[in-house]
Amino acid sequence: MHLIVSWDIEQSSRRAEEIDDAMKRGLDGYSWIQPLSGFYILEIGSALDWNLIQDRLLLIAQNFSGEVNFLMSPIYDAETDYFVYQIPDKNFYKMS
Numbered sequence: 001m002h003l004i005v006s007w008d009i010e011q012s013s014r015r016a017e018e019i020d021d022a023m024k025r026g027l028d029g030y031s032w033i034q035p036l037s038g039f040y041i042l043e044i045g046s047a048l049d050w051n052l053i054q055d056r057l058l059l060i061a062q063n064f065s066g067e068v069n070f071l072m073s074p075i076y077d078a079e080t081d082y083f084v085y086q087i088p089d090k091n092f093y094k095m096s
Contacts, residue, residue: 001077003050006039007070019064026056050075
């Protein structure tokens with residue numbers, strides 16, 4: 001199973017790097033690819049993982065209220081064989 005998570009950090013935020021790092025820590029324990037900045041495709045085992053990730057990211061976003069927004073897709077059973085125009089060199093894939 002897979003899901004998509006994406007977030008947007010306010011450009012004026014002085015804590016942008018801190019927020020991004022915190023959001024990434026919210027994905028700890030899951031394998032993911034990052035085809036675009038702030039856009040992640042995660043592999044999960046069950047719907048319980050979706051809820052756990054949502055709870056983690058909500059807590060983080062509430063700690064940085066007004067500085068970060070995020071979205072999560074529904075769970076889907078499909079391969080992560082997506083077309084990506086240019087594969088980024090940095091941080092494309094992580095297994096945690």
